Amino acid sequence: MNPEIGVLLMNVGTPDSPKVSDVRKYLSEFLNDPRVIDIPWIARKLLVNAIIVPFRAPKSAKIYKQMWTDEGSPLLIHSEKFRDGLQADLGDKYQVEIAMRYQSPSVEEGLEKIRKNNPKKIIVVPMYPQYASSSTGTCIEEVMRISSKWWTIPEMIFVNQFFDLQGYIDGFIKRGKEFDINSYDHVMFSYHGLPIRQLDKVYEEGLCDDRDCEHELTDENHFCYKATCYATTRAIAAGLGLSEGQYTVGFQSRLDDKWIKPYSDKIVEEKAKAGVKNMLVFSPAFVADCLETLIEIGDEYQEIFEEYGGEKIQLVPSLNSDPDWVKAFANHIRTK
Structure with missing residues (x-):
């Protein structure tokens, strides 16, 4: 059959x-x-x-x-x-x-x-x-x-x-709990970047920046990549018991300066300069590990972190075939 x-x-x-x-x-x-x-x-x-x-x-x-x-x-x-x-x-x-x-x-x-x-x-x-x-x-x-x-x-x-599938959220919460989160000075959630103009095209009127996509998900912005990335982060952070001050959202892999901010590599640099020594990094936009997670975060961000005084960037593995x-x-x- x-x-x-x-x-x-x-x-x-x-x-x-x-x-x-x-x-x-x-x-x-x-x-x-x-x-x-x-x-x-x-x-x-x-x-x-x-x-x-x-x-x-x-x-x-x-x-x-x-x-x-x-x-x-x-x-x-x-x-x-x-x-x-x-x-x-x-x-x-x-x-x-x-x-x-x-x-x-x-x-x-x-x-x-x-x-x-x-x-x-x-x-x-x-x-x-x-x-x-x-x-x-x-x-x-x-x-x-x-x-x-x-x-x-x-x-x-x-x-x-x-992004709101509970099994997906639970998967990253499970991954996070494999690490002693309290031993890290800061947590970053890094998502693949997009040109801001592509966010703006989601809306019939106005711009993405006219909305509060960092803090709320509505009927109007539920297809806005930025809004769903922040919603994903809030759900995972809540499951891990993280307060707002313990984590930052960033966006990686840009081609120019007209992409979604803040940029993940700049966050890594700024946190290292501020005295952060150990940082745990999630990349929830990817359900399978790839170049953007293994190399960009695992290797390149580690080099940036060390250059400005940090010690260890720890990549949280993706869900893969868990x-x-x-x-x-x-x-x-x-x-x-």
């Missing part, structure tokens, strides 16, 4: 190898996406293909080589293990596949594996807890583009965010 329900788990992607040529190919596909760099076509092509990719690919290749394992890319490895755990929990009624928005395994490959079994329903899950057009939005758009060419289109369900997380997400899928 064929599975009745297909589940497609999506993530941003990874190069096929840490070779410069593969990294260049990945960056080119990624950064030429108009939802990622949302500027006019000609300007984007010039910026990405003539400036960013040629200069960034060799540097990024060295970083990918640094974190690459014998099994391959950590993001892909964690994604495969999570898929296998989810499949085992959901059983034969479901068919679980993974796809990367950029590179391999492709969205088309993942969808085709599901389509061939003629499912009654497909549940598409971009594995980004907080919605952003440049991550979740582009995944959904690509699935719609591909499936629109099918003669028979089954029921499609898109999970566009799950059994409790797998079970919680399987139960979430069953509700769809």
